[in-house]
Amino acid sequence: MKPRHIPVMAREVIHYLVNGNSEIFLDCTVGAGGHAAKILEAASPYSRLIGIDTDLEAIALARENLSSYGDRVSLIHGNFADMSEILSQQGVSQVDGIIIDLGVSSLQLDTPDRGFSFRNDGPLDMRMDRSSGQPISYDLNRKSAAELAEIIRTFGEERWAKRIASNIVSARERSAVITTTQLAEIVKKSVPRYSGKIHPATRTFQALRIYKNSELANLKSFLEQAIPTLRSGGRICAISFHSLEDRVVKHTFRAMERGCVCPPDAPICICGGKPEIKILTKRPVTPQQEEIEDNPRCRSAKLRAAAKL
Ligand code: SAH
Numbered sequence: 001m002k003p004r005h006i007p008v009m010a011r012e013v014i015h016y017l018v019n020g021n022s023e024i025f026l027d028c029t030v031g032a033g034g035h036a037a038k039i040l041e042a043a044s045p046y047s048r049l050i051g052i053d054t055d056l057e058a059i060a061l062a063r064e065n066l067s068s069y070g071d072r073v074s075l076i077h078g079n080f081a082d083m084s085e086i087l088s089q090q091g092v093s094q095v096d097g098i099i100i101d102l103g104v105s106s107l108q109l110d111t112p113d114r115g116f117s118f119r120n121d122g123p124l125d126m127r128m129d130r131s132s133g134q135p136i137s138y139d140l141n142r143k144s145a146a147e148l149a150e151i152i153r154t155f156g157e158e159r160w161a162k163r164i165a166s167n168i169v170s171a172r173e174r175s176a177v178i179t180t181t182q183l184a185e186i187v188k189k190s191v192p193r194y195s196g197k198i199h200p201a202t203r204t205f206q207a208l209r210i211y212k213n214s215e216l217a218n219l220k221s222f223l224e225q226a227i228p229t230l231r232s233g234g235r236i237c238a239i240s241f242h243s244l245e246d247r248v249v250k251h252t253f254r255a256m257e258r259g260c261v262c263p264p265d266a267p268i269c270i271c272g273g274k275p276e277i278k279i280l281t282k283r284p285v286t287p288q289q290e291e292i293e294d295n296p297r298c299r300s301a302k303l304r305a306a307a308k309l
Pocket of ligand 1: 006007008028029030031032033034035036052053054055058078079080081101102103104105106128213218
């Protein structure tokens with residue numbers, strides 16, 4: 001049987017991230033520890049890795065899976081949007097390599113009671129960090145149709161957002177919308193033609209998950225902190241799974257590579273901004289066909305890498 005948690009584009013990540021001189025790595029989404037193990041394997045035995053995850057179950061699993069690396073590994077339950085604070089609590093000011101592998105893990109997706117998947121019947125939770133906040137069902141049963149439509153349109157790029165939202169509101173007048181199957185049915189009925197290729201609820205589930213976990217805001221905040229934290233010559237790898245995330249990574253990297261923020265028609269630079277990074281991947285790197293066959297969930301992955309100047 002194939003392992004359930006296969007690190008996405010591990011070979012490519014190692015290529016961009018690891019060299020013999022690297023001492024400290026930061027894995028911002030340690031998950032089951034797939035990438036972390038590959039990094040620790042490829043790097044010098046004197047290197048260490050700090051792994052962060054917002055999901056307590058992921059931290060417990062990573063602790064088990066990475067136990068053979070002993071004190072080369074420190075695992076912390078926290079949000080990558082707080083990375084600077086987390087590192088300073090560890091007494092670390094700069095690192096040599098940072099990896100962020102965004103999105104939801106197989107473990108989260110395949111556990112019905114996490115509520116991430118419309119393929120499994122479960123409570124509509126969708127929190128990556130179940131130690132705080134309210135499940136998404138809380139929002140679904142309280143927000144106005146306009147608010148729900150806005151979330152589904154913005155984070156799902158769903159053209160039928162308004163219809164879906166108004167059908168959620170009318171369904172909840174009969175009974176509260178609390179399960180993934182209920183929501184998947186409502187969405188299916190709201191979307192007129194359904195080609196059968198991707199499930200009609202895919203975009204709505206994605207939108208609600210991004211909203212619930214403030215994924216884009218966290219990513220922006222992470223990127224602002226990550227580059228200053230890299231040592232000169234240090235590397236960053238970011239893997240994203242949908243275009244909204246990839247766009248944030250792409251634009252931030254490009255702006256940091258340019259440095260200057262003067263208008264394009266300005267005759268000379270007056271802002272004084274200097275390039276901070278060099279982008280190592282002109283286009284995003286995508287998984288090889290072979291990897292997609294092994295692990296179909298990685299098919300939409302995009303890896304962008306950069307080096308700190
Ligand atoms: N690279 C891992 C898999 C990561 S899956 C491996 O090879 O095993 C993505 C992980 O990111 C999930 O465990 C999820 O809980 C975590 N995550 C998502 N948003 C986060 C955030 N804002 N802060 C920290 N971890 C986050």
